[in-house]
Amino acid sequence: MRKNIWMVLALLIVVPAMLLATSCAKKQVDTGMSTTEPDMTSEDTMNAQAAEKARLEAERIKAQEEARARAAARESFTNDDIHFEFDSASLTPQAQDLLSKKAGYMLAMSGTKITIEGNCDERGTDAYNMALGERRAEAAKAYLVNLGVSPSQINTISYGEERPVDPAHNEAAWAKNRRDHFVINN
Amino acid sequence: MMRLFPKRCAILIFFLMLMPHGANAEIKYIDLTNPFLRKIPMAIPVFQSMGNQPTELSQVGPFSNELKDMLDFSGYFKMLDRSSFLHDPQKSGITRSTINFQNWTTVGAELLITGGVRMEGGQMVTELRLFDTFKAKLLVGKRYRGRVEDRREVVKRFCSEVLLALTGHAGFFDSRLAFVSNGTGNKEIYMCDFDGKNVHQVTNKHSITSFPAWSSNGRYLAFTSYDRGPVQVIIKDLQTMAESRVRYKGVQISPAWVPNRFELTATLSNGGDQEIYLLTGKGKMIKRLTNSRGIDVDASWSPDGKKIAFVSKRSGRPQIYIKEINTGRVQRLTFEGNYNTQPCWSPKGNMIAYSSMAQGEINIFVMDIERNDPIQLTSNQRDNEAPSWSPDGSLIAFSSTREGKSQIYVMTAYGTDQRRLLTMPGEQSHPRWSPNIPQ
Numbered sequence: 333m334r335k336n337i338w339m340v341l342a343l344l345i346v347v348p349a350m351l352l353a354t355s356c357a358k359k360q361v362d363t364g365m366s367t368t369e370p371d372m373t374s375e376d377t378m379n380a381q382a383a384e385k386a387r388l389e390a391e392r393i394k395a396q397e398e399a400r401a402r403a404a405a406r407e408s409f410t411n412d413d414i415h416f417e418f419d420s421a422s423l424t425p426q427a428q429d430l431l432s433k434k435a436g437y438m439l440a441m442s443g444t445k446i447t448i449e450g451n452c453d454e455r456g457t458d459a460y461n462m463a464l465g466e467r468r469a470e471a472a473k474a475y476l477v478n479l480g481v482s483p484s485q486i487n488t489i490s491y492g493e494e495r496p497v498d499p500a501h502n503e504a505a506w507a508k509n510r511r512d513h514f515v516i517n518n
Numbered sequence: 519m520m521r522l523f524p525k526r527c528a529i530l531i532f533f534l535m536l537m538p539h540g541a542n543a544e545i546k547y548i549d550l551t552n553p554f555l556r557k558i559p560m561a562i563p564v565f566q567s568m569g570n571q572p573t574e575l576s577q578v579g580p581f582s583n584e585l586k587d588m589l590d591f592s593g594y595f596k597m598l599d600r601s602s603f604l605h606d607p608q609k610s611g612i613t614r615s616t617i618n619f620q621n622w623t624t625v626g627a628e629l630l631i632t633g634g635v636r637m638e639g640g641q642m643v644t645e646l647r648l649f650d651t652f653k654a655k656l657l658v659g660k661r662y663r664g665r666v667e668d669r670r671e672v673v674k675r676f677c678s679e680v681l682l683a684l685t686g687h688a689g690f691f692d693s694r695l696a697f698v699s700n701g702t703g704n705k706e707i708y709m710c711d712f713d714g715k716n717v718h719q720v721t722n723k724h725s726i727t728s729f730p731a732w733s734s735n736g737r738y739l740a741f742t743s744y745d746r747g748p749v750q751v752i753i754k755d756l757q758t759m760a761e762s763r764v765r766y767k768g769v770q771i772s773p774a775w776v777p778n779r780f781e782l783t784a785t786l787s788n789g790g791d792q793e794i795y796l797l798t799g800k801g802k803m804i805k806r807l808t809n810s811r812g813i814d815v816d817a818s819w820s821p822d823g824k825k826i827a828f829v830s831k832r833s834g835r836p837q838i839y840i841k842e843i844n845t846g847r848v849q850r851l852t853f854e855g856n857y858n859t860q861p862c863w864s865p866k867g868n869m870i871a872y873s874s875m876a877q878g879e880i881n882i883f884v885m886d887i888e889r890n891d892p893i894q895l896t897s898n899q900r901d902n903e904a905p906s907w908s909p910d911g912s913l914i915a916f917s918s919t920r921e922g923k924s925q926i927y928v929m930t931a932y933g934t935d936q937r938r939l940l941t942m943p944g945e946q947s948h949p950r951w952s953p954n955i956p957q
Contacts, residue, residue: 419546455875457903459729459772459785459860462769462772463785463815465598465769489769491726494726
């Protein structure tokens, strides 16, 4: 499944670029010169240069699109936290889906090194929450490793209840704070 | 001898005035089964200036107030209001033969402390006497000589003598509290005297620094910090300021010193699962102590160093267990409530304080280990956490959000006299009461 995204992107970008290039080539007009050895007329040169320019342009656009797609995927990787139930380090179905996507990213971008930061809401007590935060980070790591990511690519750290994203004291805030956050290190 | 703090105390010489303490054995002043049930009325009039000298006259008021406040802190006494006293500090006697005890029993005082201050050769000489007013009997008499600046030290020493005479235990007047405060913008470790005075900052790591833990001689403080990346347990020598670090991978949580040994425990996960490990005072591995899948954290040692209380999730929710180190036997302590953490073993050995979360509130409980009868000490006061016993087991420090932000409070072991210990910027948490550390 992971290869399909790239295939589709490739097709969407490369094919039109190719068409552009070849149609430019087709615009080459027969100058009507009747010499037996085709000589480079000024028009031929111009057309060759135009074709090269178009080809380079197409490649540049393709590279730009690819970079944008990569950046978007990277942003999604780091922006999307996975969340947990109270006092639990079990992965919910939504968490598992998100983790599958993240595994996809890491397998496509081999060599990526990440840190998973485990967090808890403010309820409960500090030492216990430090331990729980680590269990949450380790649970996500184990899931990624099961999908083929190398464990050496993943660091884990627990912040316990020290780093909430939402400082409010209500269930909505607590639900946001019970999370693993993913950071790309390189 | 190296000191914990740079201030130098002058040599204090005290001469025992009278009376062996054993004479009090027949008279029960403080009922130690519930000492706070009836506070003993005590009178501490303003001290007498013996030489009528300006320094003496400026000292007698604050000096007697300092003594009054310090004994009041113990919770054993009801301090009588001076406006009711039939007593002129400068004219009335301060020794047994010169005191009219009827003046004191009439106003309801059962205990009386008189003081006399005299400047002698640039030094302050203080005589302090504790009397039983109904028996007209001297219980403690001391004389101290030192600098005026060391007055607080004199007060502490006399308070220890008073408590020793009345309860058999010297109390907590030489102890300190370590705690966490984020007033600088980061969580750092701070320290203060047992009564909240003389606060100073111990760490300056500009990170998240927490979980202070005292060694049983008061010389070392362990704590955790993220200052170099992932959290590490750091062991600080408070005399030399040198720091050692525990260098195992994975999380490092809640250091706790073994009584009377240069060893401590911490929860580490470098073995793959979170377990409690025993380490040397320099942070090197000795052995693993717990052996159960899941969270094992928050260890607290019994005063005899033979058992640990700790939090484990092995039965599904966080509960407190006790493990006997030699036999390896583990038994569960808490059965009521389904979120019991932060155990702290009383220095007396028979009680464990802990916090329990229920219905959205965290409260402090104490339990006699033999009887297994949890007693709730706080209620309807928002979150109350991290109980820590005074070295004589008579008081408990804890953090509470009852006034909004988290601050440090103190109460008696029976939950009475709950009051805030200090006021400072930011939020304070994790109070940890040191042993008595003589200066």
